[in-house]
Amino acid sequence: xxxxxxxxxxxxxxxxxxxxxxxxxxxxxxxxxxxxxxxxxxxxxxxxxxxxxxxxxxxxxxxxxxxxxxxxxxxxxxxxxxxxxxxxxxxxxxxxxxxxxxxxxxxxxxxxxxxxxxxxxxxxxxxxxxxxxxxxxxxxxxxxxxxxxxxxxxxxxxxxxxxxxxxxxxxxxxxxxxxxxxxxxxxxxxxxxxxxxxxxxxxxxxxxxxxxxxxxxxxxxxxxxxxxxxxxxxxxxxxxxxxxxxxxxxxxxxxxxxxxxxxxxxxxxxxxxxxxxxxxxxxxxxxxxxxxxxxxxxxxxxxxxxxxxxxxxxxxxxxxxxxxxx
Amino acid sequence: xxxxxxxxxxxxxxxxxxxxxxxxxxxxxxxxxxxxxxxxxxxxxxxxxxxxxxxxxxxxxxxxxxxxxxxxxxxxxxxxxxxxxxxxxxxxxxxxxxxxxxxxxxxxxxxxxxxxxxxxxxxxxxxxxxxxxxxxxxxxxxxxxxxxxxxxxxxxxxxxxxxxxxxxxxxxxxxxxxxxxxxxxxxxxxxxxxxxxxxxxxxxxxxxxxxxxxxxxxxxxxxxxxxxxxxxxxxxxxxxxxxxxxxxxxxxxxxxxxxxxxxxxxxxxxxxxxxxxxxxxxxxxxxxxxxxxxxxxxxxxxxxxxxxxxxxxxxxxxxxxxxxxx
Numbered sequence: 001x002x003x004x005x006x007x008x009x010x011x012x013x014x015x016x017x018x019x020x021x022x023x024x025x026x027x028x029x030x031x032x033x034x035x036x037x038x039x040x041x042x043x044x045x046x047x048x049x050x051x052x053x054x055x056x057x058x059x060x061x062x063x064x065x066x067x068x069x070x071x072x073x074x075x076x077x078x079x080x081x082x083x084x085x086x087x088x089x090x091x092x093x094x095x096x097x098x099x100x101x102x103x104x105x106x107x108x109x110x111x112x113x114x115x116x117x118x119x120x121x122x123x124x125x126x127x128x129x130x131x132x133x134x135x136x137x138x139x140x141x142x143x144x145x146x147x148x149x150x151x152x153x154x155x156x157x158x159x160x161x162x163x164x165x166x167x168x169x170x171x172x173x174x175x176x177x178x179x180x181x182x183x184x185x186x187x188x189x190x191x192x193x194x195x196x197x198x199x200x201x202x203x204x205x206x207x208x209x210x211x212x213x214x215x216x217x218x219x220x221x222x223x224x225x226x227x228x229x230x231x232x233x234x235x236x237x238x239x240x241x242x243x244x245x246x247x248x249x250x251x252x253x254x255x256x257x258x259x260x261x262x263x264x265x266x267x268x269x270x271x272x273x274x275x276x277x278x279x280x281x282x283x284x285x286x287x288x289x290x291x292x293x294x295x296x297x298x299x300x301x302x303x304x305x306x307x308x309x310x311x312x313x314x315x316x317x318x319x320x321x322x323x324x325x326x
Numbered sequence: 327x328x329x330x331x332x333x334x335x336x337x338x339x340x341x342x343x344x345x346x347x348x349x350x351x352x353x354x355x356x357x358x359x360x361x362x363x364x365x366x367x368x369x370x371x372x373x374x375x376x377x378x379x380x381x382x383x384x385x386x387x388x389x390x391x392x393x394x395x396x397x398x399x400x401x402x403x404x405x406x407x408x409x410x411x412x413x414x415x416x417x418x419x420x421x422x423x424x425x426x427x428x429x430x431x432x433x434x435x436x437x438x439x440x441x442x443x444x445x446x447x448x449x450x451x452x453x454x455x456x457x458x459x460x461x462x463x464x465x466x467x468x469x470x471x472x473x474x475x476x477x478x479x480x481x482x483x484x485x486x487x488x489x490x491x492x493x494x495x496x497x498x499x500x501x502x503x504x505x506x507x508x509x510x511x512x513x514x515x516x517x518x519x520x521x522x523x524x525x526x527x528x529x530x531x532x533x534x535x536x537x538x539x540x541x542x543x544x545x546x547x548x549x550x551x552x553x554x555x556x557x558x559x560x561x562x563x564x565x566x567x568x569x570x571x572x573x574x575x576x577x578x579x580x581x582x583x584x585x586x587x588x589x590x591x592x593x594x595x596x597x598x599x600x601x602x603x604x605x606x607x608x609x610x611x612x613x614x615x616x617x618x619x620x621x622x623x624x625x626x627x628x629x630x631x632x633x634x635x636x637x638x639x640x641x642x643x644x645x646x647x648x649x650x651x652x
Contacts, residue, residue, distance in 0.1 A: 091619075092619060163482055167621070253501065260494065
């Protein structure tokens with residue numbers, strides 16, 4: 001038995017790193033997708049790339065040191081924003097100032113003795129769900145994360161959809177409403193500007209100011225996604241309507257994704273997926289009414305790996321591919 | 327020299343068929359993408375599948391008979407609507423009533439001694455442009471046809487994007503305007519309902535009724551896409567504004583496509599691409615303002631094969647794949 005309580009023959013292991021605007025997380029993951037050890041801390045975004053690289057080094061060191069990992073295959077890093085995954089350079093990360101143009105892959109490979117691969121966070125999470133989660137064994141899937149932002153990744157015809165410079169799958173930035181609300185990307189009227197958890201909470205705050213009588217407002221209470229769902233569960237009609245509206249918005253975006261990618265399954269992750277069962281009927285109702293008939297039967301499911309989809313998917317980048325029938 | 331004026335060693339040849347709602351066309355195409363012979367007639371849509379199958383048989387017979395084609399490799403058929411390209415069955419073709427569920431591949435293989443492959447018309451045209459047209463040698467491209475309808479096909483990471491049942495790439499049916507205009511697909515507010523040539527002509531007709539003074543209207547003249555572009559060229563301000571609006575609509579849809587697929591190039595075909603040079607500056611202006619910076623430099627070009635993209639792409643399905651470096 002080794003340090004992980006595993007049998008003598010050690011499995012392949014990879015280190016996954018999920019670098020987000022608020023948290024940086026790392027985990028040792030087996031070739032079977034199991035998280036062996038995990039560590040995280042607050043992203044010191046203001047410290048700039050040098051400080052964040054040290055954070056990754058520290059987290060990784062903590063996980064690796066003192067464990068016997070002769071089979072550590074490499075490091076996969078998931079991070080937001082367009083990334084040139086071929087060159088290993090982040091293009092532009094709104095939540096991590098100073099990262100544009102930093103040769104992250106090369107910098108990490110200088111610090112570690114392992115090969116490093118970068119992946120957009122939406123694509124990494126899609127890979128995690130495909131290899132080890134709700135999309136196992138399927139050829140076509142769309143993963144959508146609905147959280148502070150709205151992003152995702154796509155598996156098509158049994159392969160990860162990467163596109164030019166690995167930048168495919170920016171599904172939160174489909175045009176959604178002409179000259180609509182401003183989006184964090186700088187454009188207006190994107191799917192993200194309406195469907196994200198941030199957009200949902202903002203609509204709730206506005207509605208609560210207007211309707212003093214609702215459970216939602218009137219007492220200066222802080223309104224976030226969670227509190228709206230709680231109020232809806234307690235029978236508050238305004239909260240119920242807001243949730244139904246969010247389901248319809250997601251349904252409308254998901255119809256686009258069905259038509260564009262024709263997946264076998266659509267997987268929803270991110271913060272709002274905690275309320276998946278509440279949102280699902282409204283999303284399905286929209287799809288049943290608005291998708292072309294041949295696309296209506298596509299299954300919608302919740303991410304199986306929860307907040308670890310990206311971390312496990314990042315690690316999977318450094319793990320050997322499972323054998324697949326041609 | 328043989329019947330085609332080619333040197334003694336005959337090249338691989340395939341038959342491409344483009345089955346549309348108004349025309350059915352067929353061509354013999356070389357492995358180099360050259361059209362050797364071509365025939366077409368009006369689609370007898372009201373005759374139902376049996377009549378249309380006979381039309382394809384007749385056209386093919388006319389092209390094949392009397393020519394020495396010992397190397398005819400097979401037949402590729404491009405047709406509209408969702409098609410189960412694996413089973414070779416059309417799912418639903420609004421413009422060809424009675425075709426849903428017809429085992430087209432099996433029926434054609436009964437009539438010909440060659441293997442038959444079906445492909446969605448948008449995907450077939452994308453393949454044509456990729457193999458022999460504006461996208462030659464590229465790994466990632468989006469082909470958009472703007473015509474009576476609005477459709478397309480995608481090549482991603484050096485492979486045709488097919489998705490579940492070969493139905494990926496229905497890009498005309500992305501959500502575009504909430505509760506917007508009715509779309510031929512049965513939904514409302516799709517990209518096609520705003521961007522297609524039909525939608526453009528309809529906006530022009532409405533505008534002409536309102537502004538009697540424009541060159542466009544006032545004389546009961548028939549207004550179609552062509553006449554609006556002609557009026558714009560002659561300095562008619564209303565026509566100019568309508569064209570600018572169409573460019574902006576296309577730009578908005580194209581921004582979605584850039585973000586979602588991250589192509590190396592976006593290729594525009596279909597009837598409206600005859601006015602590509604007039605539309606391009608407006609489309610580019612929109613993209614420069616609204617796409618995320620990393621996506622702005624993607625090239626926009628006009629289809630190189632014109633109305634033959636689909637016919638040549640269909641034939642390419644039956645031709646051996648060119649060797650590509652891994």
